[in-house]
Amino acid sequence: MFTGDRSAAFLVRALYASGFANQPTSVRRSDGLRYTDLYLSAAVRCVPPDNRPLPEERVNCSGYLVRELRLLDNARAILCLGGFAWDAVREIIPAAYDRPRPSAAFAHGVCAPLGPGRPLLWGSYHPSPQNTNTGKLSHEMLVGLLERVRASFGGDVPRPARQA
Numbered sequence: 001m002f003t004g005d006r007s008a009a010f011l012v013r014a015l016y017a018s019g020f021a022n023q024p025t026s027v028r029r030s031d032g033l034r035y036t037d038l039y040l041s042a043a044v045r046c047v048p049p050d051n052r053p054l055p056e057e058r059v060n061c062s063g064y065l066v067r068e069l070r071l072l073d074n075a076r077a078i079l080c081l082g083g084f085a086w087d088a089v090r091e092i093i094p095a096a097y098d099r100p101r102p103s104a105a106f107a108h109g110v111c112a113p114l115g116p117g118r119p120l121l122w123g124s125y126h127p128s129p130q131n132t133n134t135g136k137l138s139h140e141m142l143v144g145l146l147e148r149v150r151a152s153f154g155g156d157v158p159r160p161a162r163q164a
Helices: 006-017 055-071 083-097 129-133 139-152
Strands: 077-081 111-113 120-124
Touching: 006 129, 006 139, 055 083, 077 083, 077 139, 083 120, 120 139
Parallel strands: 077 120
Antiparallel strands: 111 120
16 A cells, blocks of 8 residues: 555655655565554545545444454554545444544644544645645655654654765
8 A cells, every 4th residue: 555656755755854754765565665553444444446545335344444453453543634534534433443434624733633532633635646746745745744743652763875
């Protein structure tokens, strides 16, 4: 997931800059990319027509996301990439955490607490070319948000070594 396309290239570069990835690029499954303090999932498990998932597909796949979140009992933050993912996670919060659905509207940088002992829910614009080519989401915006996410759970942001 998120390997080998322009969205992936943008995301991995930001994850590397914010200390969540061990390298700034990933082009295939076995290229050595490793994440730290990060679990990557998806709201929809299939590749929908035109890569545009429908709300019905989100509902059909919601059980997988509920089970994943229940298993991640040490999760301190959930970052949703895009409004579609934000809506998917908001919808399953009652089932995953026995908490009310957060009322916060999606926006880049929005943070919604899910209650004591539960992770913070964060929103980011999706790193799609539509958002990155138009400047709606810049590298600096995403790195800044990732650093805020890490700081929210007390993590230091390791600085990657400069590459020649």
